[in-house]
Amino acid sequence: MAGVGLPLLMRFRRALADAVFAAWLGAGRAAEPTLSLALPDIDTPLQRALGERSPDLVPAPEGGWDAFVLAALEKAVTALREEHGGRPVDQIPWGAVSRVRIAHPLGRAPELAARLNMPDEPLPGCGFCVRLATRTLGASERLVVAPGHEPDGILHMPAGQSGDPLSPHYRDQQRAWVDGRPLPLLSGPAARTLTLVPERR
Known part of the structure; x- marks a missing residue:
């Protein structure tokens, strides 16, 4: 099945970003619940946060970063399965999502x-x-x-x-x-001709 795994990877990435950046957006979301982080590249700050593993960014610090990342993965799996009728994630191809x-x-x-x-x-x-x-x-x-x-x-x-x-x-x-099949740029021989005739008055 083409693209199996990519739907989970994309959902996991989104779940991680939402959870990591929730600490930064907390006060803003209290005032505006629909507030979201719209960066053209969320991966750079996300990778840095995951690399540094600052305790200030873990919403549930008792489990630490490992538990935090695992919880985001479990959330992604659950959401993906719910959206696709309970199918196992290894049976959800990218074409079902994209x-x-x-x-x-x-x-x-x-x-x-x-x-x-x-x-x-x-x-x-x-x-x-x-x-x-x-x-x-x-x-x-x-x-x-x-x-x-x-x-x-x-x-x-x-x-x-x-x-x-x-x-x-x-x-x-x-x-x-x-x-994704390329077509020639040049049109080739004429297949049909349209003639524009001015309206008679």
Whole structure:
């Protein structure tokens, strides 16, 4: 099963960060319960705190840091299993956690959802990968090209290049984007021609 272990690792990281930084955010959370630590890189201060093991940061000092870390791991395991119907964590692949959900604003209407929204499916990558992907954030396009080597360039984007749901190009690039399969940058021979004619008055 691809990506087994990564869901637990990511959840454990989050549980550790929440617990370690709770001491720093305690007074602020008393005034504003939704306060969270939004750093672009939480790993650097988290690793430093875990490396130094300051007794001031352990919420339950009687067990020390080892018990503290183990409690965070157990919390991560419990939460992950609850979210996935009690499945053992070694049977939860990354694709069960990381999914692509691209929805058109009008796609909330059930009768329009199938035509306007892209399929809800597993997506490789994460917020720390070269192939950036989270539930709400992903690459709007992937482009690789060098000047003078345009025929070797690649480009792909989610959905397709047309914003018209009736167009065959509304979703024709979605599969390649999800699979990470490169498409040629250059368009190749014309398959269709559109002629714009001015309105007669």
